[in-house]
Amino acid sequence: MMIGETIRVAFQSIRANKLRAMLTMLGVIIGVAAVITVVAMGTGAQRSVEARINSLGANLIQIQAGQDRFAGVAREGGAPLTTDDADALLREVSSITAVVPEMSRNQQVVSGNQNINVSVVGTTANYPDARNYTITHGAMFTDGDNGSRQRYAVVGSEVPKMLDVPPAAIIGRTITIRAIPFEVIGVLSEKGSQGWQNPDEQILIPLNTARYRVMGTDRLRSIAVTVAEDVPQEQAMVDLERIMRREHKIRPGGVNDFQIRSPREFLATAEETTKTFSALLLSIAGVSLLVGGIGIMNIMLVSVTERTKEIGIRKALGATKIVIMGQFLIEALVLCLTGGALGIVLGWVMSQVVSDKLGWTTEISPTAVMVAFGFSAFVGLFFGLWPARRAAGLDPIQALRYE
Amino acid sequence: MAKDIKTTAERMAMLPADIPRDAVIVTRNLKREYVMGSEVVRALQGVDITIRRNELVAIMGPSGSGKSTLMNMIGCLDTPSEGEYWLNGHRVSELDDDALARIRNKEIGFVFQTFNLLPRATALANVELPMVYAGASGKERRQKAEHALEQVGLGNRMDHRPNELSGGQRQRVAIARALVNNPSIILADEPTGNLDSATSVEIMALFETLHDQGQTIILVTHEPDIAAHAKRQIVLRDGKVESDGSTLVEVSA
Structure with a gap:
């Protein structure tokens, strides 16, 4: 009371x-x-x-070319990532479910009277799955297209806007990349800007097309690797590092000339x-x-x-x-x-x-x-x-x- | 309160044999000294008084006589430096602050010169306050407070705040508050000091009515007119009782 x-x-x-x-x-x-x-x-x-990060693919491990050191001085382009590295990883690391090599460079892209500069990525058919994209219009190119070096392009969701074409209407159009004509066969789903780099402003082409017809190199910018759900990411990273060191012939105690990163680190x-x-x-x-x-x-x-x-x-x-x-x-x-x-x-x-x-x-x-x-x-x-x-x-x- | 399981009669029986069994207030050689700077002020220098049940007593004296100190002592607001004080059988002189607070709540009804009502509370809430501290239920509080207000003739002013009441009405609220816990004594300190003479007469008449109903009342005053309402006057001077008895001419209200 x-x-x-x-x-x-x-x-x-x-x-x-x-x-x-x-x-x-x-x-x-x-x-x-x-x-x-x-x-x-x-x-x-x-x-x-x-x-x-989940939208980028939480199981994704990224391998990038690092700096090659010679006599303590970092040099550029000493030990590139190559398509051979990608092949070796797929062959040797059992916990890997997919290897997605990526070869990319900014290129001049022309469609009709529109002229844009975007990142052109040479990659394999499993790219959308590994990076959590879907195809909103048309289709992804296939492994067969890659093998036969088809001039097919799958564009990011921003590209049709940049080219001033409705997304549905861009399918079947011809665009030129470095003056080489490509047929647009698909449009990727939207991701949204990731800050300094917009993954929607890119164009995917088959890796072999990029390697032999556009860029003329086997150097990759990165290799994305997806790991089986039941394998600890840390262990997969150790396996990847071991194979990569062997491929790049790095002596014990030597410094890696590549970097392995997982989105979990980010x-x-x-x-x-x-x-x-x-x-x-x-x-x-x-x-x-x-x-x-x-x-x-x-x-x-x-x-x-x-x-x-x-x-x-x-x-x-x-x-x-x-x-x-x-x-x-x-x-x-x-x-x-x-x-x-x-x-x-x-x-x-x-x-x-x-x-x-x-x-x-x-x-x-x-x-x-x-x-x-x-x-x-x-x-x-x-x-x-x-x-x-x-x-x-x-x-x-x-x-x-x-x- | 819980440890105080004795009845008044039982407590009275434990008092010294020479004390009358109906004594409400007994002081023995009561002394109070204050230290003011380097000086020791002897406000009370051995006061012996006995007040019996249903007496109406006036305590008088000029300022500096120790009148206020004695009132504080009788009102259990202060404790003596020396001597003994029994209030209704409680040996007050050796109680601590919280025990004194409980004694004040149960045994004493204060009436002050400046009324001392809580300004934001209604008349009813003011009268309920002593019962809040006594731990009474809301229902009991309300009933008793209403009854007390009716007793002082304010049955129709219960929901008024002090600033909506006249001086005389405020003092009636204060008297109702003093009555409500059914105390052993009502201790009124210059109760008419802030009132005009007509209202003073009304308030004194109210005290006399309460006295006739059996209430023990102690008036502390320096006004002979007011003191004359009492059958007995105790006059203090220099911290001692100068006279005690019916020495003044009684003035009828």
Whole structure:
């Protein structure tokens, strides 16, 4: 019964000083809202990175030509990746399900009176499967097309727009790559920009066509490898490294002249970045909560002084120390928890605004909501304690005489 | 409160034999000293008084006589430096702050010169307050508070806040608040000090009515007119009892 009464009194005194209470709560509101928004942004960023990497193919391991070192000096083009490497990998590593060699170069592409410069990728028929593409119009070229060096092209989803042709109408058209005519036979699904490089602005042609007719080289930019689901990626990477070292005749202790990367590494890096960013913003939010707490302590001390007479009356009428302390603690707690609740609402609104206006993925985390709310309760108790003790310790005679 | 399982009669039986069994207030050689800077102020220098049930007593004296100190002592707001004080059989002189708070809640009804009502609470809520601290249920609180307000003639003003009431009405609310826990004594400190003379007369009449109903009332005042309402006047001077008895001419209300 006394608790209910005390809570009622606390709300009453907050209502009596609405503006002051609001300003006092502002620190806590901003702190809690910041925590929730930041965590929502962090969680959202992580989710979207995960989604992107999955769209690239999470099982995909990429091998790239590295720098060849000669006498400690990095040289370019010392030990290229070749189609032989790709063949060797497919032959020797049992955990591999597919090997996708990629030979790419930016080329001048002409269609009618349109002239664009895009990345032309010579690759094999399994490219769309390995990289999680589907064919939205037409079809992918086949292994047979590759073997017979057909001049077929499958274009990325942006290419028809760049050439000013509807996607459906581009099938069957002839485009020229380095003045060599190609027939467009398919359009890839859209991936969305990956930052500095847009995978939708590329044109796939059969590897052998690229090798013998367009680029005249067996040097690959990269080899993508997909690994069976049940094989640990780390183990597959070790196997790949072993075969690659043998193919490139690297002595034990010698430095690799290639790089093996998995999207999971990117994922880990992205997570690390997100965490650092979140930790930074969370510490700012923490400071805001701390400042909010000090504000609450300040106003509670003012409140105790202002209500000295009231405390005296209550004590004269039989309020014990613990009752007076409870009254002021609950008042601080009500301020903080109300601030916390408003902060949660504000944080939710801010997350929505961020995702609507900036197009960022945000995801409200229930843990963050609970932690923020719990922390504001802690702030209320911690910073309310001293003023409450001060109120409880007042001498009733002095307090009654206070004007 | 829980450890206080004895009845008033049982407690009274444990008091020294020379104390009357119907004594509500007993002080023995009550002394109170304050240290103010380097000086020791002897506010009370050995006060012996006994007040029996259903007495109406006025405590008088000029400022500096120790009147306020004695009132604080009787009101359990302060403890003596030396001597003993029994209130309704409780040996108050050796209680701690929280025990004193409980005694105040149960045994004493305060009426102050400046009313000391909570400004934001209604008359009813103000009167309920002592019962909140006594731990009474909401229903019981409401019933008793309404009854007390009716007793002081404010049955139709229960939902008014102090600033919507006249001075006399505020003091009636304070008296209702003092009555509501059915205390052993009502301790009124200059209860008419902030009231005009007509209202003072009404308030004094109310005290007399309560006295006639069996209430023990102690008036602390420096006004002879007010003190004259009491059958017995205790006059303090320099921290000692100067006179105790029916020495003043009684003025009828």
